[in-house]
Each structure stands twice: as structure tokens, then as C-alpha cells.
Amino acid sequence: MTGVAGPRDAAPPSHLPVMWAQCMDGLRVRRDGRYLDGTFGRGGHARGVLDRLGPEGRLLVMDKDPEAIAIARELAAADARVAVRHASFASLGEWDEAAAGLDGVLLDLGVSSPQLDVAARGFSFGKDGPLDMRMDPTSGESAAQWLARADEREIADVLWTLGEERMSRRIARAIVARRGEAPIERTGQLAELIASVVPRGDGKIHPATRSFQAIRIFINRELEDLGRGLDAALSALRPGGRLAVISFHSLEDRIVKQFIARHAKAPAGNRRMPVVQDFTPVLRDVSGALRADAAEVAANPRSRSAVLRVAEKL
Numbered sequence: 001m002t003g004v005a006g007p008r009d010a011a012p013p014s015h016l017p018v019m020w021a022q023c024m025d026g027l028r029v030r031r032d033g034r035y036l037d038g039t040f041g042r043g044g045h046a047r048g049v050l051d052r053l054g055p056e057g058r059l060l061v062m063d064k065d066p067e068a069i070a071i072a073r074e075l076a077a078a079d080a081r082v083a084v085r086h087a088s089f090a091s092l093g094e095w096d097e098a099a100a101g102l103d104g105v106l107l108d109l110g111v112s113s114p115q116l117d118v119a120a121r122g123f124s125f126g127k128d129g130p131l132d133m134r135m136d137p138t139s140g141e142s143a144a145q146w147l148a149r150a151d152e153r154e155i156a157d158v159l160w161t162l163g164e165e166r167m168s169r170r171i172a173r174a175i176v177a178r179r180g181e182a183p184i185e186r187t188g189q190l191a192e193l194i195a196s197v198v199p200r201g202d203g204k205i206h207p208a209t210r211s212f213q214a215i216r217i218f219i220n221r222e223l224e225d226l227g228r229g230l231d232a233a234l235s236a237l238r239p240g241g242r243l244a245v246i247s248f249h250s251l252e253d254r255i256v257k258q259f260i261a262r263h264a265k266a267p268a269g270n271r272r273m274p275v276v277q278d279f280t281p282v283l284r285d286v287s288g289a290l291r292a293d294a295a296e297v298a299a300n301p302r303s304r305s306a307v308l309r310v311a312e313k314l
């Protein structure tokens, strides 16, 4: 946020880059380095990296979202150091520019504010729109298409495992009953349906919050992509290169934390196998779990749940 120029003056609701200063510190950008921002969004973090790169540096950017990519292409047209690829960061190893070696990889996970704010993207239970939720609406199945065909058990499992929704079975049953009467095609319809079967609790969060999160993570294969992206980033990083990942919920953070630990620390011995041999760390845990400070949380409530982890390739 601090010191970042607005990516595009005419852009609709702009995205506030979360934990921007800590990311820049963590990446320790070298002027002649090659960096990859796998989640370009509106380019707040990417611009911070570019500002720190010299004329010999290179910034590769990826995003699943065609709207984000359109803005990245404008940036690339104005700055020859920037290269753009419309794809999931899970496939970064298939991009020869990235496979050539990287000095840093940044992943700022999840959805961007513009995706949440625009009703037509179908991410928000607060704004009625088509029930889509795809970061890349040009490929794969929308949330409405999946809810129209999935069986009750599968829906309940997704709500439980990806949303930790205790009422998962009740909600899945209601969805299957309702779609027998009429297709569920709007975010407003789904939010109302969930609210009608889930007690409001303490009233702090909308009763559809957890279900919407779960369906979004499922539709975009977010956890699978994260696992593949971390492996690919580790392969592409050069010695001394930095990996910085911002997560927004515990399922993501657990994957990042365990990934770093697995490559940084010898697994603890146990009674059956007391001595673990031949472990060579390939990562160093640089930061542990970093959180946004109080001033940032006050200015940008979305940063409240952010956890940044930084690791260095050895």
C-alpha cells in the first residue's frame, strides 16, 4: 500500500497490496535479478519489485484472471523488463522464462478485491450476480454448473473440508432439494438458501461465508495449484533466491508452512526410525509466520487474516 502508485488510474476499485513492505523486505530484490509474481492481480506488489529492479532485471507475471492479465499486458507494453503469461502459477515450470532460473517468487494467494467487488464475477454473497466464482471464466466449470451436477455427498464434503462448515450436510441437502425445483444460478439465491437453513450464530459473519469460501477454493482448485506451484517455484529458484507467500486462511497456510518445514528441517526421528539419514535442507525458513501490523489491519481489514512466510533456496 505505502508508496505504491495506483496501477491504472481509470481502474475500478483498486486492490490494496497486503503486507507490501514486508514482502519487499522478504524478497530482497537484486537489481539484476529475475523475479516471478505468480498472482499479479492489479500489480501492486509487482510494481514494488519493478521499482527495485535495474535495467538488466526481469519481472515475469502470471495470473489466471484475464482482467488481471489485460492490466499486466499494459504494464509490459510500457516496460520491456516485464513478461506476461495467462496461466496458473502451478504451471510456472512450463514457462521457459521461469524455468531459466529465478531469484524470487511471490504468491499473494486467493482472490483480489476487484474480483470480490464486481458482482458479475459471482464471488460475493453480498452482491447478487451470476454464480460463477472462476478466477479464469474462460475455462473450467462455474460454481452454478458444479452445483447443478454434483451429488449431495460431494457438495457436503467440499463445504466441510474446504469451509469447515459444520452445517455442511444440511446445506448440501437444501441445495439438492432446491435445484430440483429450479436451477441455482445467482449468488443471491445461494446466499439466501444457505441463510434459510443455517442459524445466524453470533451475527458477526454472514451464514454463507464459509460455504462461499469452500466452493470458490474447490472451483479454482486453489489448494492443488498451491502445492504444485510451491514445488515448481522451488525447482526454478536459484541458490539464494527467495520465496514469499501470503495466505489468507489456515488451509493454505498449513500447506505453505509444511512445505517450508519439509525442505528446511530434517524430519524428527521416532522410536521405529530413530536416526534419519541423508537429509540435506534445500530451503531456509527466513521469517516464520509474519502478520500485518495494526495500522494496516485498520486501513485494510482484509489483511487481518494474512500470513506471510518467506524462505530462501540454499
Ligand SMILES: C[S@@+](CC[C@H](N)C(=O)[O-])C[C@H]1O[C@@H](n2cnc3c(N)ncnc32)[C@H](O)[C@@H]1O
Residues within 6 Å of the ligand: 015, 016, 017, 018, 038, 039, 040, 041, 042, 043, 044, 045, 046, 062, 063, 064, 065, 068, 087, 088, 089, 090, 108, 109, 110, 111, 112, 113, 135, 225, 226
Ligand atoms: C490477492 S490477489 C493478488 C494481488 C496482487 N498481489 C496485487 O498487488 O495487486 C490474487 C490474484 O491471484 C490470482 N490467482 C489466484 N490463484 C492463482 C493461481 N493459481 N495462478 C495464477 N493466478 C492466481 C487471482 O486471479 C488474483 O488476481
